[in-house]
Amino acid sequence: MAERVVVVGSGAAGLTAALTASKAGHDVILMTKGPLGESNSLYAQGGIAAALFDDDSVEAHIADTLAAGAGLSDPVSARVLCQAGPARIHELIALGAEFDRCPDGRLARGLEAAHSVPRVVHAGGDATGRAIIAALVRAVRASRIAVWEHCFARDLLVGDDSVTGIRVLRDGREHTLAASAVIIASGGAGQLYRHSTNPLGATGDGVALALRAGVRLIDAEFVQFHPTTLAVPGTPLISEAVRGEGAVLLDARGERFMLREHPDAELAPRDVVARAIARQMQSQGDVPVLLDARPLGDAVLRRRFPGFVALAAAHGLNPSEVPVPVTPAAHYWMGGVEVDDDGRTALRGLSAVGEAACTRAHGANRLASNSLLEALVTGHRAALALEQPSAATLPRAEGRPAGGHRAISRSELQQVMWQWVGLHRDTAGLASAQALLAEASVPVSDEHRVADLETANLLQLAREVVAAASDRTESIGAHHRSDADLSSRQPEREVSIAC
């Protein structure tokens, strides 16, 4: 049995891993950058996909996952993910997560695009993440897991080809913590981009520290963008259903530009809408486009979209009277630390789970509502696998040259990524980004300043995303090369990025 297991991150993946490891008898420390439970998981809205219903099957869920992945998913990993779904949902229910139910008591379920049957279970309407995290946090608080809040994981300690511990910042001081296993559950890196649906803490720290320890990052070029977020700081999501009900997109002159872009206009596939908005914004001087929901009328807006109305009101906007500014935003990162189906990396004692990890189940694009599922499934499996001898035969990373000397701020970095490595990519833009980032460095004035350390991690990851995007010259899934030839592969079916 491992002597001490350190779990980094308290989203759905980290909380699940910590609980499972503790139940298996390990001595667990769960460390997290903010308060316990603060994470992307907390803000997840739509729900979790799992084959729980009589008219559904694991096979159908796998088929939908593979179709979304545009041929790049690993079918074995997709099977591992989908097969474990029902058990993980039942476990959450046993922990007290209150999923929405029909009047007869059966679980309610939603249909999202690219799912062949309704299989997305949700809680509190569109507050699924909050309900899941509340149940998991309660269980962690009631367990013997040691919780270290406001603790920043900085680097791994490595010796003899295995992890021996972790270096952390806590209470403004650096601590070195010995551990026989470390599970990275630190989430994605939405903060790589100027516009992102992710909270400020999504800076890819765990992925960066795994990279520095010699573990590979894979599928880094695949970043999913959400088409419509309110163009205010934090870019909160606006449900695609608003367009489904009749809202239209307007350019700066008040004209419907989507009519020129696709026969289905605003109801074109999401990737098409997101790219068209980005193009339109660029052509009008980087000004957001407008979502005009006035055709829905005040009563329908309030009844169907109270969340959207409240969000707009919080920013002084009434969508039944004025069009609201919207922009696409980075939403989910398919890439991550290369792991096997039990979360193990190429380095003994180091596992990665959830959005920080990549099993290749998602391939080139993630099926909607498969990511909370992934967090639960991989967190559980990695903790159980701590007992087993390492089966991972994954290659180690090749080092990249260190950076240059030109100081770059986080917002400059985010702008570079948005402009050249965002929804549209081409050789010239990627080369510009590569040259700029190669020269860049993040001045760390105070070795204990978390914000600077996060930006340095983002810079390291940005270089990886640019390199991967440059290497992949075709358009596929979420990776769109404007200079690719027409034979580029796309999924057979539309991919939902609703949540």
Ligand SMILES: Cc1cc2nc3c(=O)[nH]c(=O)nc-3n(C[C@H](O)[C@H](O)[C@H](O)COP(=O)(O)OP(=O)(O)OC[C@H]3O[C@@H](n4cnc5c(N)ncnc54)[C@H](O)[C@@H]3O)c2cc1C
């Ligand atoms: C607005 C929004 C809506 C979404 N809706 C859905 C949905 O409906 N369905 C769905 O399936 N997916 C949805 N997603 C995606 C999904 O929420 C995430 O992919 C998933 O929750 C990731 O879980 P995780 O546990 O891997 O990471 P996270 O939930 O992001 O947790 C990461 C944790 O690591 C901690 N951490 C990070 N760095 C450090 C460090 N250096 N030291 C210590 N701790 C650190 C963070 O503080 C956090 O606690 C949504 C995402 C967003 C942003």
